[in-house]
Amino acid sequence: MSTTIDYGKIKQFAARYPKPNGVSFSYGTAGFRTKAELLDSVIFRVGILGALRSKKLDSKTIGVMITASHNPEEDNGVKLVDPYGEMLEQKWEIYATQLANAHNADVLVNVIKDIVTVNDIDPTKESTVVYARDTRPSGVRLVEALEHGLKAVNANLVNFGIKTTPQLHYVTRCYNTLGTEASYGEPTEEGYYKKLAIAYRKIVEGLPRLPKIKVDAANGVGAPKLRELAKFIDEDILDVEVINDDIDTRGKLNFQCGADFVKTQQRVPLGLVLPAEQRAASLDGDADRIVYYYNDSDGTFKLLDGDKIASLAAGFIMELIKASGLEEINVGVVQTAYANGSSTNYLTKVLGVPVSCVSTGVKHLHHEAEKYDVGVYFEANGHGTVLFSPSSQARIRKAEGKTPENISALEKLRALIDLINQTVGDALSDLLLVEAILTYRRWTPKQWDQAYTDLPNRLVKVVVSNRHIFKTTDAERKLLEPKGLQEKIDLLVQQYKDGRSFVRPSGTEDVVRVYAEAATRHGCDELAFKVAGLVYDEAGGIGGRPTEFL
Ligand code: 16G
Numbered sequence: 001m002s003t004t005i006d007y008g009k010i011k012q013f014a015a016r017y018p019k020p021n022g023v024s025f026s027y028g029t030a031g032f033r034t035k036a037e038l039l040d041s042v043i044f045r046v047g048i049l050g051a052l053r054s055k056k057l058d059s060k061t062i063g064v065m066i067t068a069s070h071n072p073e074e075d076n077g078v079k080l081v082d083p084y085g086e087m088l089e090q091k092w093e094i095y096a097t098q099l100a101n102a103h104n105a106d107v108l109v110n111v112i113k114d115i116v117t118v119n120d121i122d123p124t125k126e127s128t129v130v131y132a133r134d135t136r137p138s139g140v141r142l143v144e145a146l147e148h149g150l151k152a153v154n155a156n157l158v159n160f161g162i163k164t165t166p167q168l169h170y171v172t173r174c175y176n177t178l179g180t181e182a183s184y185g186e187p188t189e190e191g192y193y194k195k196l197a198i199a200y201r202k203i204v205e206g207l208p209r210l211p212k213i214k215v216d217a218a219n220g221v222g223a224p225k226l227r228e229l230a231k232f233i234d235e236d237i238l239d240v241e242v243i244n245d246d247i248d249t250r251g252k253l254n255f256q257c258g259a260d261f262v263k264t265q266q267r268v269p270l271g272l273v274l275p276a277e278q279r280a281a282s283l284d285g286d287a288d289r290i291v292y293y294y295n296d297s298d299g300t301f302k303l304l305d306g307d308k309i310a311s312l313a314a315g316f317i318m319e320l321i322k323a324s325g326l327e328e329i330n331v332g333v334v335q336t337a338y339a340n341g342s343s344t345n346y347l348t349k350v351l352g353v354p355v356s357c358v359s360t361g362v363k364h365l366h367h368e369a370e371k372y373d374v375g376v377y378f379e380a381n382g383h384g385t386v387l388f389s390p391s392s393q394a395r396i397r398k399a400e401g402k403t404p405e406n407i408s409a410l411e412k413l414r415a416l417i418d419l420i421n422q423t424v425g426d427a428l429s430d431l432l433l434v435e436a437i438l439t440y441r442r443w444t445p446k447q448w449d450q451a452y453t454d455l456p457n458r459l460v461k462v463v464v465s466n467r468h469i470f471k472t473t474d475a476e477r478k479l480l481e482p483k484g485l486q487e488k489i490d491l492l493v494q495q496y497k498d499g500r501s502f503v504r505p506s507g508t509e510d511v512v513r514v515y516a517e518a519a520t521r522h523g524c525d526e527l528a529f530k531v532a533g534l535v536y537d538e539a540g541g542i543g544g545r546p547t548e549f550l
């Protein structure tokens with residue numbers, strides 16, 4: 001089969017995937033995401049872009065994931081994954097947007113020709129794309145559109161079937177490192193489970209098992225995949241019960257369950273009975289986020305979100321590094337503006353670890369975390385992981401340790417390197433990470449929670465006529481535009497003890513988000529709605545004014 005680009009063939013295929021009229025697509029923080037019925041042409045074109053990216057990168061395998069994460073079932077989306085499992089390089093996001101918006105086959109071909117010329121792509125190079133989808137019903141049709149895009153440019157197709165998003169990131173990195181010194185693992189689903197299971201055992205072996213954990217899988221792909229993972233881990237070291245595992249009934253995916261629901265509603269998901277002081281966790285629809293929680297003895301719901309996980313992980317890793325004798329390895333934590341002020345305070349003042357704040361979106365966190373020897377990054381919403389730099393990995397692998405304490409800590413660090421999915425935040429890998437640390441520390445969720453107390457916080461959405469007029473700076477903590485609005489927000493914030501509030505346009509929904517925190521629940525709610533009202537009044541609010549509280 002010829003590997004070169006045949007523009008006539010592209011036109012023939014493209015005729016079957018006309019761009020819907022009157023819609024404009026944009027490759028944002030989560031790739032393309034919208035109603036599934038609008039996505040056929042977009043995904044067809046993403047196939048073409050994936051193949052071009054592979055050609056550009058010397059025939060490395062590129063990943064494509066079809067999912068809309070925690071969105072409702074009728075939505076879908078698509079993301080491209082670079083060779084080592086990272087998010088697509090930012091410069092190429094623009095090409096994705098240009099391709100998706102080309103209004104006919106001739107324009108499409110011209111955009112492709114431009115990408116080839118500007119990037120000096122050799123059209124005759126081979127290209128390979130590995131792809132997967134979550135459990136959404138529309139995924140079947142959209143995979144076909146993707147395959148047609150790939151065939152239109154004579155790419156090699158590797159269908160990885162139904163998978164979690166982090167499994168697709170994992171396999172992409174495996175393919176591109178196979179047989180090299182940086183080999184990431186076996187490029188199969190089973191290889192993924194084995195890698196995690198072996199590492200988990202190394203950390204918890206010989207320690208008393210924790211009581212059972214219930215995991216809400218959002219009625220999504222995490223349910224069958226967590227069950228599969230559990231098969232590789234003996235029951236004497238992990239007792240897990242999967243709930244909300246119905247991936248066959250229409251309308252159930254993410255419905256009143258899953259990590260996003262639990263985080264935003266601050267309550268247990270539908271279908272979960274949770275006795276006091278027992279821990280549970282929720283995954284999101286594509287299993288790249290996880291949050292923990294428990295009910296206190298008086299019945300109060302307590303969330304252990306991404307900030308709590310980051311604090312738990314950073315504390316554990318710092319302790320191991322100290323005990324290993326490799327104190328020169330530095331650890332840093334990366335958060336976004338959504339991190340609770342108490343968590344930042346705990347990390348910097350109690351753990352004494354440097355904390356950086358970056359804009360929302362995994363690519364920003366990942367990039368910043370790479371600057372440390374060991375970079376722990378988590379968004380409050382439960383997406384996160386830990387990156388061990390190549391040099392820190394080499395030092396940990398090589399070190400022999402002088403004392404039994406050194407040796408034991410080094411063994412645990414080596415296991416952590418394998419346990420943690422370093423390509424992207426991974427709910428299954430993070431679940432095992434948290435379970436391993438809690439087992440090691442013999443902590444109940446309440447003991448974990450005692451590190452610090454979250455400041456009351458509130459997130460409010462404001463619908464405006466044009467969210468693109470909002471421009472932010474300082475890792476989204478300040479508004480540059482609309483002019484004058486930030487000063488007014490500052491005046492409101494000053495009125496509340498420990499008050500903090502910021503406004504940013506969403507990258508995934510047509511809304512503006514307002515976050516507020518303050519010393520009291522009442523103060524925080526009042527601040528959030530006052531800022532939301534201000535945004536509505538001064539920046540083109542439409543529909544109802546946010547007045548739930550005032
Ligand atoms: C996307 C991001 C997530 C972020 C969320 C914010 C990735 C893979 N995902 O889901 O990290 O928290 O967007 O959504 O980058 P928002 O812009 O609508 O608030």
Ligand code: MG
Nearest residue numbers: 069284286288
């Ligand atoms: Mg997700």
